[in-house]
Amino acid sequence: MNFALEKRISEAARTAIEELYGGEVKAEMVQLQETRAEFEGQLTLVVFPFLKMSRKRPEDTAQEIGERLLEKIPDVVSRFNVIKGFLNLSINPQQWIGLLEQIWQDPTFGFVPVTETSPLVMIEYSSPNTNKPLHLGHVRNNLLGWALAQVMQANGNRVVKTNIVNDRGIHICKSMLAWLKWGQGETPETSGKKGDHLIGDYYVAFDKHYREEVKNLVEQGMDEETAKQEAPLIKEAHEMLVKWEKNDPEVRALWRKMNEWVYAGFDETYKALGVSFDKIYYESETYLEGKEKVEEGLQKGLFYRREDGSVWADLRPEGLDEKLLLRADGTSVYMTQDIGTAKLRFQDYPIDKMIYVVGNEQNYHFQVLSILLDKLGFKWGKDLVHFSYGMVELPNGKMKSREGTVVDADDLIATMVADARQMSADKVNKLENITENEAQEIARVVGMGALKYFILKVDARKNMLFNPEESIDFNGNTGPFIQYTYARIRSILRKADEQGIVPQKLTTCELSDKEISLVQHLQGFAAAVRQAGQDYNPSCIANYCYELVKEYNQFYHDFSVLREEDEAKRAFRLALSAAVSQVVRNGMGLLGIEVPERM
RNA sequence: GGUUCGGUAGCUCAGUUGGAUUAGAGCAGCAGCCUUCUAAGCUGCGGGUCAAGGGUUCGAGCCCCUUCCGAAUCACCA
Numbered sequence: 001m002n003f004a005l006e007k008r009i010s011e012a013a014r015t016a017i018e019e020l021y022g023g024e025v026k027a028e029m030v031q032l033q034e035t036r037a038e039f040e041g042q043l044t045l046v047v048f049p050f051l052k053m054s055r056k057r058p059e060d061t062a063q064e065i066g067e068r069l070l071e072k073i074p075d076v077v078s079r080f081n082v083i084k085g086f087l088n089l090s091i092n093p094q095q096w097i098g099l100l101e102q103i104w105q106d107p108t109f110g111f112v113p114v115t116e117t118s119p120l121v122m123i124e125y126s127s128p129n130t131n132k133p134l135h136l137g138h139v140r141n142n143l144l145g146w147a148l149a150q151v152m153q154a155n156g157n158r159v160v161k162t163n164i165v166n167d168r169g170i171h172i173c174k175s176m177l178a179w180l181k182w183g184q185g186e187t188p189e190t191s192g193k194k195g196d197h198l199i200g201d202y203y204v205a206f207d208k209h210y211r212e213e214v215k216n217l218v219e220q221g222m223d224e225e226t227a228k229q230e231a232p233l234i235k236e237a238h239e240m241l242v243k244w245e246k247n248d249p250e251v252r253a254l255w256r257k258m259n260e261w262v263y264a265g266f267d268e269t270y271k272a273l274g275v276s277f278d279k280i281y282y283e284s285e286t287y288l289e290g291k292e293k294v295e296e297g298l299q300k301g302l303f304y305r306r307e308d309g310s311v312w313a314d315l316r317p318e319g320l321d322e323k324l325l326l327r328a329d330g331t332s333v334y335m336t337q338d339i340g341t342a343k344l345r346f347q348d349y350p351i352d353k354m355i356y357v358v359g360n361e362q363n364y365h366f367q368v369l370s371i372l373l374d375k376l377g378f379k380w381g382k383d384l385v386h387f388s389y390g391m392v393e394l395p396n397g398k399m400k401s402r403e404g405t406v407v408d409a410d411d412l413i414a415t416m417v418a419d420a421r422q423m424s425a426d427k428v429n430k431l432e433n434i435t436e437n438e439a440q441e442i443a444r445v446v447g448m449g450a451l452k453y454f455i456l457k458v459d460a461r462k463n464m465l466f467n468p469e470e471s472i473d474f475n476g477n478t479g480p481f482i483q484y485t486y487a488r489i490r491s492i493l494r495k496a497d498e499q500g501i502v503p504q505k506l507t508t509c510e511l512s513d514k515e516i517s518l519v520q521h522l523q524g525f526a527a528a529v530r531q532a533g534q535d536y537n538p539s540c541i542a543n544y545c546y547e548l549v550k551e552y553n554q555f556y557h558d559f560s561v562l563r564e565e566d567e568a569k570r571a572f573r574l575a576l577s578a579a580v581s582q583v584v585r586n587g588m589g590l591l592g593i594e595v596p597e598r599m
Numbered sequence: 600g601g602u603u604c605g606g607u608a609g610c611u612c613a614g615u616u617g618g619a620u621u622a623g624a625g626c627a628g629c630a631g632c633c634u635u636c637u638a639a640g641c642u643g644c645g646g647g648u649c650a651a652g653g654g655u656u657c658g659a660g661c662c663c664c665u666u667c668c669g670a671a672u673c674a675c676c677a
Contacts, residue, residue: 028616036619046618048657058657085657086619129677166677283677310675319602320673327675334677363603364672388604391670429637446639458612462605463670470610474639476625477612484639492636524615531615543613546624557632557641577636599639 005095006032006043008076009069013045016068021053034520040081041088042096042516048085058085093511096519097572101506103522104579110526110586112156120350121157123149125357126275127164130262131171132200134269136392136407136466137359137399140455143592144389145357146275147456147538150590152355155533160349163277164341167259168284173240175199176254177233178206188261194268194410195261209233245331272413274448274592279348281341290332290340293376294325302375315371323368338369342378354380355536360388360461387536390463407468412451416472420447423474424599431598438598445594446480452593453479457542477546479593482584485549485556486595489581492561496574499562503571511572514555518576521548525583529590538591545587552580 010032014025031046047062054061059082066080066087079090103109125145128138145161153159179186179202188195210233217227228234243251270276294311297303303313303325311326325336332340345351356366366386373381391398392407399406421443424430434442454472458464474480496502528544531537561577564570585595 031616031618033618038621039619044619048618051657084619169677171677321601324675329675331675333675337677359671360604361671362677365677367603388671390604393670423639427637427639429633431637462612465611467611470626473611473626476639478625478639480639481625484637488637488640495636527615535615539613540615543624546613550624553640554642556636560636562636598637 005076005091005099008073009043009045009089012069012072012076013065016065016072017050017053020064020068021050021055023053025050025053034517035088037513037517039083039086039088041079041090042520043089043091045087045089046085047087051085061085062087091516093516094508096511096516097506097508099523100519100572100575100579103519103583104575107582108586109579109583110529111154114153114156114158116158118156118158119352120160121152121353121355122160122162122345122349122351123152123355123357124162124164125149126270126277127166127358128266129166129169129171130196130199130259131175131203133194133196133265134409135399136409136412139273139409139412139451140389140392140464141357141359142270142273142275143452143455144387144460144538146273146592147541147590148355148357148387148536150592151529151532151536151538151541154529154590157353160279160351161277162279162281162345164281164283164286166283168244168255168287170237170241171203172255172259173237173244174206174210175203176251176258177237177240178202178209179258180254188264194265195263196265196269197410198265199258199262206233206237269409269413272410272448274594281344283337283341286341286344287332287337288340289343290336290338291326291330293339293343294332294336297325297372297376313368313372313375315368318371320364320368320371323372325372335365335368335372338365339372339376342369342373342381346378351380353383353385355385355387357387357389360390362386363388385536387460389460393463393465395465395467395469407466413448416451417443417447419471420444420450420474420480423480434598442596442599445596446474446483446599449479449483449588449593449595450474451479452591453482453542456538456591456593457546459539460537479588480599482545482549482588483593483595484599485553486581486584486588487597487599488556489552489577489584490597492577493574493581495562501562501570501574503574506571506575507568509566509568509572512559514551514558515572515576518548518551518555518580521551522576522579522583524548525587528587532590541587541590545584545591548580548587549584552577 010030013030017025029049033044033046035041035044045065047058047065050061051058062082062085066082069077069089070080076092076095077089078092081088123145126138126142128134149159149161182205183202186198188198191198210231213231213233214224214227217231218224222230240251244255294303298305298311303311305311308328310324310328313323313325315321315323323335324333326332358366363386370381370384373384394405421439424439424442450472457477525544528540532540559573561570561573564573588595
């Protein structure tokens, strides 16, 4: 990473101001920003903070500082002008050329290296239930989790990606029961369905029959609450859950078989999404672990037991409510399980920071979990990060699996890839010499790029709208727009290579405003990565890539690279293009978006 | 009702630790630009009381207070 240029100017400005007006200038008082396009210069020093020291008008203060900077660093500042309280500095082109050269020569520009002593960050994401296939909400979770993991790594953290699979509970029993009743031995092989979809269908079937039973009971005069508990199907499902907990061999065997089907289905979806995990935890293996911790807390007096035998934490001193940790029958609840999972994770890894990628409907849960883990002595408990993201909404409201208004992940992926394929087929300028396999691979990269960018460019914590009627765009502020620019640059670089004009180093030449601006933007990648990490906000990277690429396309339109006759300029533009393509590839890589060589 | 998070163009969204008389993109609409490195591109036009009001200061979409609107949550579901 290199901010040498701005650092030098800032330092020079500090000493200049101290010499001129006396007193101490703190580093944060020196605000150096990009000069607005309508004014001459590239960097602007804001002088308002120094008016109290100078006791002069803004214009005069800026003038004096500007003159002093010219004397101090003439190799950097070649000219300046003053507009109100803004000191606009024109920087010697050689500085920009040097800066570009550094970025161009550094394949990991913007990234902080990871070493064995780097902090260890564990990121939990995905965390599906095994009773239905993944939908658009899960897609957002998975893409955010993956991108966040990449961003944290780029900021110099050792990252462990983890997934806690919710593989037990009443919901699985519902699918199992429905399959036993109406499945007639159907399997993914015999039905041709993906395993997760097959199980999901039986979950829906259960719900359909269950609701009929409830309806009938209500018509017979039972009140709805009782009917929901007394319906034969739900009672049967509960019996199955009890058998499962008692390790009934038949139930367990069925459970294993059906979960395996689901996992095979999930693996396909994960693969298509390009996400993976370093360590997968299964709730069936962790759900008992929390009890021990709760008992421990009970003995330490952190929690208390009620007359009925249930265990509670009183969080009213923290401004929250009382929270149940163990039921009267001794079984664990969600919170207990998360405590248990935390315990296992801490045994497995020396975690410095834990990040949970979970939807914002669970904000309260994680507020409580943080307090409980802290009380129980987990050093990272207090500072655990709940990366809380908003819901994906459809034009007529939320996605509800029961109402069949979910957008299925596999369907969506297939549609995006097919649309991308159609898009390139419709294009006037078609790629030549392209095989069927290549075309399909490009469609996959572009279609997934469109989907991923569409989701990741939005600030994670906001609810976002997805309209299935209007398919995701391929023009404008989209993944394909960025990928297209990359492919254009790669095309230029291939041709430069064929012509044997790939530069080794750069020499001094005149630069246009657009070229300088591009170098400045390139430099900004490091700041974007840093900010994305600090704020846990991958959308920073998406927006950064868009701005960079938009600027490059303007340059591409107005300037020629290969036909430039001045050798020094041509070399600069080739290096500039190469640096842009590299930063775009790295930036999109952080988002889990691939870039195609051609499209 | 309590807590948390949102409210920026017709629609979807940006807007870095407060900075420049004119708050930006994209989509949708209209008008231009391909014998020239990939037109999935580029250029232009129209479109806004940044929810409302007050405050802090050289300066507020951003910070503070109040109000209005929306979402989530406050379960012996996960």
